[in-house]
């Protein structure tokens with residue numbers, strides 16, 4: 001968002017999307033005053049309501065709020081909605097819907113069961129999104145193997161030693177700007193598999209350069225040497241059923257949030273500094289008293 005012009009984004013506006021807190025005015029909804037809840041303010045709602053989560057009070061539609069899982073601390077709960085929903089919706093986009101595969105959707109008629117031979121690749125396993133995606137994949141009984149992206153570029157590692165069977169999908173949770181993991185993917189992603197990215201996040205080359213580079217590889221048809229793997233970008237939205245499913249998994253002990261660090265409200269800028277290092281493992285939390 002920082003790369004978009006202010007005229008388009010209508011800055012300044014209150015920051016942030018995830019929150020945990022106590023209902024002070026249930027306003028006739030199914031909640032009661034005093035309920036402990038977690039909530040999510042998506043970008044669209046942030047723009048229309050001109051409010052963010054980095055505040056003492058927020059007014060949210062009832063569908064953007066669920067009861068806080070009792071076993072979570074406030075810090076753990078506060079970082080759950082955006083990253084965890086992005087993980088769920090990215091996996092779903094790649095054909096691995098945790099809600100269906102874990103039979104957590106009562107309206108679902110078919111619940112495919114993955115074989116324990118099946119693998120997917122999650123790039124950026126230590127990102128907040130990746131941490132949730134790995135846990136969801138393990139809950140779906142998908143095979144588990146660790147690769148170190150700092151040892152050698154992943155595309156090289158995987159092209160030299162492709163998995164058998166090949167990956168059903170790639171989730172690029174790190175939103176890497178490098179196209180190599182995608183352009184080489186036919187070697188290690190099965191036919192019909194998908195590459196789902198949370199980015200690509202602009203690097204030093206700048207936004208236009210990045211868009212040009214990715215458009216060049218994504219739009220080139222396979223008969224002209226393009227990559228056959230379907231490329232998709234996730235835009236997370238609030239889905240109350242997804243939040244309920246995530247809370248169920250937390251109560252069952254199958255899912256756990258990871259907090260990288262916690263800051264007092266007066267040190268919120270330090271929290272942003274931490275995020276900007278690109279080294280946070282899990283969520284960075286700001287306490288608003």
Ligand SMILES: NC(=O)c1ccc[n+]([C@@H]2O[C@H](COP(=O)([O-])OP(=O)(O)OC[C@H]3O[C@@H](n4cnc5c(N)ncnc54)[C@H](OP(=O)(O)O)[C@@H]3O)[C@@H](O)[C@H]2O)c1
Pocket residue numbers: 082083086123124125126127128129130149173174175176197198199201233234235236275278279280281282
């Ligand atoms: N599209 C959407 O709807 C959506 C929603 C939410 C977030 N996002 C985007 O998703 C991305 C991830 O966000 P996040 O908050 O989960 O995590 P984050 O805080 O941005 O991730 C930090 C982690 O990324 C790892 N990392 C850095 N560069 C990497 C690379 N080239 N390959 C693999 N891992 C790398 C680091 O691991 P090490 O320190 O171990 O190297 C660090 O643990 C961001 O770009 C964010 O803007 C998109």
